[in-house]
Amino acid sequence: MRTKTRGRSGAVDVPRLPGTLALHRLDNGLTVGLLANRQAPVVTSALCYHAGTRDEEARHGGAAHFLEHMMFKGSAAYGPGEIDRRTQALGGANNAFTSHDATVYYFNFAADRWSEALAIEADRMAHLSLDPAETGSERQVILEEIAMYDSDPWDALEMATMARLFPDHAYGRPVLGTKESLLATGDADLRRFHSHFYRPDNATLIVAGDLGDDALDRVTDALGKLEAGAAPHPVLAPATFPAALERLDRDKGEVPRLLLALPAPAASDPEHAIARLLADLLAGGRASQLHRRLVDEMELCAWISADVSDNLDRGHFAITAELIPGVEPERAEAALFAELAARVATAPSEAELARARQIAIADWVFGHEKVHQQAVSAALSVALFTPDHHERQLAAMVEATPGDLLAAAERWLHPERGAVLGWSYAR
Amino acid sequence: MTVSERDNVKPGAVGDPAGALRTRPGLTVRARRVEGAPVVAVRIWIPSGARAETAPGHAMLTGRMLAEGTRSRDFRRIAEEAENLGMSLSSFGGFEVYGVTADALSRDWERALEWAAELTLESTFPADRAAFVARQIEADLESMGDQPDIRTAWGFLDQLYAPHPRARPVQGTVESLRAAEPADALAHHRRGLASGVLVGIAGAIDEDEVRKRAEELFASLPESATPGAEPPAPSGTGERHREVETSAEDQAHLYMGHLTVSRGHADYEALELVAVVLGSGAGLTGRIPARIREREGLAYTAYAQTIAGSGFDPGRLVAYVGTSPDTVAQAERGVAEEIARLVDGGVTQDELEEARAYLLGRDPFQRETARQWAELLTEASLYGLAVDDPAWRLERLRAVDRPAAEAAARRHLRPADLLVTVGLPE
Numbered sequence: 001m002r003t004k005t006r007g008r009s010g011a012v013d014v015p016r017l018p019g020t021l022a023l024h025r026l027d028n029g030l031t032v033g034l035l036a037n038r039q040a041p042v043v044t045s046a047l048c049y050h051a052g053t054r055d056e057e058a059r060h061g062g063a064a065h066f067l068e069h070m071m072f073k074g075s076a077a078y079g080p081g082e083i084d085r086r087t088q089a090l091g092g093a094n095n096a097f098t099s100h101d102a103t104v105y106y107f108n109f110a111a112d113r114w115s116e117a118l119a120i121e122a123d124r125m126a127h128l129s130l131d132p133a134e135t136g137s138e139r140q141v142i143l144e145e146i147a148m149y150d151s152d153p154w155d156a157l158e159m160a161t162m163a164r165l166f167p168d169h170a171y172g173r174p175v176l177g178t179k180e181s182l183l184a185t186g187d188a189d190l191r192r193f194h195s196h197f198y199r200p201d202n203a204t205l206i207v208a209g210d211l212g213d214d215a216l217d218r219v220t221d222a223l224g225k226l227e228a229g230a231a232p233h234p235v236l237a238p239a240t241f242p243a244a245l246e247r248l249d250r251d252k253g254e255v256p257r258l259l260l261a262l263p264a265p266a267a268s269d270p271e272h273a274i275a276r277l278l279a280d281l282l283a284g285g286r287a288s289q290l291h292r293r294l295v296d297e298m299e300l301c302a303w304i305s306a307d308v309s310d311n312l313d314r315g316h317f318a319i320t321a322e323l324i325p326g327v328e329p330e331r332a333e334a335a336l337f338a339e340l341a342a343r344v345a346t347a348p349s350e351a352e353l354a355r356a357r358q359i360a361i362a363d364w365v366f367g368h369e370k371v372h373q374q375a376v377s378a379a380l381s382v383a384l385f386t387p388d389h390h391e392r393q394l395a396a397m398v399e400a401t402p403g404d405l406l407a408a409a410e411r412w413l414h415p416e417r418g419a420v421l422g423w424s425y426a427r
Numbered sequence: 428m429t430v431s432e433r434d435n436v437k438p439g440a441v442g443d444p445a446g447a448l449r450t451r452p453g454l455t456v457r458a459r460r461v462e463g464a465p466v467v468a469v470r471i472w473i474p475s476g477a478r479a480e481t482a483p484g485h486a487m488l489t490g491r492m493l494a495e496g497t498r499s500r501d502f503r504r505i506a507e508e509a510e511n512l513g514m515s516l517s518s519f520g521g522f523e524v525y526g527v528t529a530d531a532l533s534r535d536w537e538r539a540l541e542w543a544a545e546l547t548l549e550s551t552f553p554a555d556r557a558a559f560v561a562r563q564i565e566a567d568l569e570s571m572g573d574q575p576d577i578r579t580a581w582g583f584l585d586q587l588y589a590p591h592p593r594a595r596p597v598q599g600t601v602e603s604l605r606a607a608e609p610a611d612a613l614a615h616h617r618r619g620l621a622s623g624v625l626v627g628i629a630g631a632i633d634e635d636e637v638r639k640r641a642e643e644l645f646a647s648l649p650e651s652a653t654p655g656a657e658p659p660a661p662s663g664t665g666e667r668h669r670e671v672e673t674s675a676e677d678q679a680h681l682y683m684g685h686l687t688v689s690r691g692h693a694d695y696e697a698l699e700l701v702a703v704v705l706g707s708g709a710g711l712t713g714r715i716p717a718r719i720r721e722r723e724g725l726a727y728t729a730y731a732q733t734i735a736g737s738g739f740d741p742g743r744l745v746a747y748v749g750t751s752p753d754t755v756a757q758a759e760r761g762v763a764e765e766i767a768r769l770v771d772g773g774v775t776q777d778e779l780e781e782a783r784a785y786l787l788g789r790d791p792f793q794r795e796t797a798r799q800w801a802e803l804l805t806e807a808s809l810y811g812l813a814v815d816d817p818a819w820r821l822e823r824l825r826a827v828d829r830p831a832a833e834a835a836a837r838r839h840l841r842p843a844d845l846l847v848t849v850g851l852p853e
Contacts, residue, residue, distance in 0.1 A: 040794065095710070
């Protein structure tokens with residue numbers, strides 16, 4: 001479904017999720033969203049707990065992610081491994097992910113058997129086992145996961161850079177925690193986190209796809225009797241950023257990798273949509289400003305990208321690139337900074353803005369084709385922002401003017417005012 | 428080393444699956460209407476990928492060069508005009524095919540098809556762009572080599588497939604890329620076009636209208652199809668155990684396996700089911716992840732597949748474990764024992780039925796979007812198999828009973844012949 005919004009360059013379609021998102025709140029506080037569409041005979045359920053790394057105590061860093069693993073390791077009705085076995089026997093798929101702001105669990109099932117997901121979610125929300133032997137075994141698994149991330153050049157560079165950009169905020173801590181913090185986190189700590197935050201009044205369930213007419217009844221039957229009682233979230237001090245450009249150098253990798261991280265608005269900030277459009281203007285597509293200049297004209301980088309995070313408190317721009325073999329990193333860095341200075345000094349043309357807008361809209365459409373993508377996206381929007389979060393962002397992009405983009409560039413693209421420049425390559 | 432039976436599908440031996448409009452030799456067009464799809468997806472596949480190249484990396488260079496300039500537009504204009512519409516228009520090189528991909532909003536289906544055809548038929552391979560694209564590919568190669576699991580996988584593929592092209596990265600080598608000339612790409616493309624062009628289009632489209640337009644756009648193709656030369660057979664390096672140095676901080680990467688069967692082999696579906704039992708299914712259900720990760724806590728990632736990379740050439744049994752350098756031997760022993768246990772002891776009826784339910788249940792999720800449909804249509808044309816038809820797949824999977832699955836495992840999985848590559852920190 002699409003609506004027309006009139007931007008400066010004429011009528012532009014603003015895409016929306018297929019179907020209508022019907023929101024309900026159960027008596028125990030669980031927010032339920034039903035997104036019925038029949039594009040395929042499938043259903044995804046996405047349960048988003050409004051709890052992530054930001055809700056941990058620093059000394060138990062990684063607890064939110066650790067608990068996510070343990071949610072598959074046994075509850076009253078589903079023993080260790082049983083959730084995966086049941087999912088497979090029903091021909092489905094499941095997984096979960098933890099971010100700094102939230103934790104999401106999802107199941108993909110054929111349309112005639114999706115309510116098994118509700119039974120699983122209800123059981124592990126109310127009756128998680130947290131067996132000490134399973135906890136010990138899973139801690140070892142996560143230590144291997146940390147080793148995997150530490151060995152990946154981009155993951156390692158990103159973690160080091162975020163720690164410097166957010167020195168006093170949970171966003172600077174790795175979601176997985178560290179070896180030390182995991183060893184300091186036991187069953188009791190995980191149980192406390194679960195008891196505080198894995199409650200219906202701290203959760204949003206989105207069910208999307210070919211649901212049938214009785215979906216709300218099924219959800220209410222399975223999850224409506226669970227006990228409310230979520231604890232308040234810890235109050236975090238506002239993020240403070242470096243006051244100048246800080247450098248970080250890792251001596252790893254044949255290919256020089258660059259990550260420039262700059263402060264950006266929170267995803268709930270009205271300016272976030274403009275920041276996202278600015279990222280597309282910079283490096284969204286081959287005709288974008290940074291790609292055209294640093295890749296195709298100067299032939300310094302093999303590729304370059306720009307993105308802005310969707311964080312609840314404060315966001316960040318991440319400009320990343322890999323260099324062409326033999327190119328001096330100093331030369332690429334100087335060219336990047338010169339381009340950013342040019343963006344701060346000159347508004348984009350109407351044609352550049354129109355192209356960035358089309359790319360942003362198309363990316364959103366490409367990223368919401370699958371029922372699974374629709375469910376997870378809606379779950380995060382409802383839980384963290386507003387149900388129409390994406391539509392409002394897209395509409396703001398359509399309305400944006402070259403002056404808006406220039407003002408955003410002036411506000412956010414000054415590395416010398418505070419940013420972290422990370423490099424990784426063998427010297 | 429014993430290589431399993433060769434495939435019963437050959438490049439160029441494309442069948443005539445239902446729904447195809449085979450206008451003439453050398454061109455197969457398949458289109459599918461996907462109700463309500465907001466995206467139209469166009470795939471142009473030329474079945475002359477790295478397996479048919481005369482020097483490493485030429486297929487990749489050829490594929491990537493298709494978007495670098497045509498008779499009427501340079502690369503800047505191609506990019507700008509596509510992105511003005513929010514269209515993703517790109518070209519690629521792969522192991523079996525190279526070609527062009529266009530994903531556009533539905534309203535722009537004809538433009539997407541026209542531009543994909545333009546890139547396929549009118550590319551000029553400008554020399555300055557060829558030099559830069561070769562350096563970009565070299566950067567990709569080095570970047571991948573920085574990733575410990577990929578570097579280890581390269582060693583494993585060489586151990587299994589040498590001297591076949593699957594033994595090397597599809598990007599080629601630094602030396603071959605530096606030696607490549609625009610004329611090499613042009614020559615590869617001429618041979619590629621002569622081997623035939625496969626077109627797949629899906630979206631909220633009128634199938635007949637789209638097929639007719641595709642036929643018009645590709646009317647200039649040669650009136651014949653000449654399959655490319657076959658690569659040398661994979662025989663492997665003869666090493667049983669190989670170690671690779673990586674830049675990992677504190678993790679080892681373990682690959683174990685051997686060659687199995689090609690895509691068209693009669694045992695393909697039986698091995699697909701066996702793979703789910705071993706470790707390619709939902710979550711951590713397979714025997715190998717259940718033991719290595721769930722019971723012994725040795726790894727975050729552990730999986731197994733029996734037909735990895737299966738196509739015109741044999742695929743492979745591969746078990747992967749990312750673990751501590753201290754526990755590699757334990758992981759290696761566990762994987763070998765689980766493969767032997769499956770071959771010697773077979774599968775239970777419950778395991779087989781769960782594996783079948785998983786594969787059949789997953790099927791609708793692979794047919795959700797126009798992009799998925801376009802890939803399936805083109806894959807069907809490539810192999811001459813009705814992989815885009817859910818009924819065909821249902822029938823093939825349902826036909827595998829327990830004795831057939833166990834017999835396939837005994838025929839194609841050989842615990843005594845497992846080859847091992849371990850990537851260790853420098």
